[in-house]
Amino acid sequence: MPAGRLYPDVDQGGFYGSRPGPCGSFPLGNGGKLRRLVTIDLPRRLSRRLPKPVTEFAVGIGITAVFVALRIAIGPLVGEVAPFALAIIAVLLAALVGGWRAGLVSMALGTALVSATTAR
Secondary structure, X not given: OOOOOOOOOHHHOOHHHOOOXXXXXXXOHHHHOOOOOOOOXXXXXXXXXXXXXXXXXXXXXXXXXXXXXXXXXXXXXXXXXXXXXXXXXXXXXXXXHHOHHHHHHHHHHHHHHHHHHHOO
């Protein structure tokens, strides 16, 4: 190994001789292609009927409403233990189904609603 080269294969187009990925020398698995976690993409599917931002906000509000209602329903059983646990799940689900804007709406709305319903 030549002097000054700590990782010899990185400088030659990626790790262990692989071709460089879209982020420079970082290869991606499965032939260099990125894959989505979910293929639902509800805003894209409903883009003929509603504008994409409207769909994203509706997804964020709808999913958050379901999980906050569930939190209110189980509130007497669990009390003050982990009040934001379902809000975190709502943010994750909204972001996966509706995109980052839906996740942002869900985070803001879920935090406000859970804080308001659990505050004494």
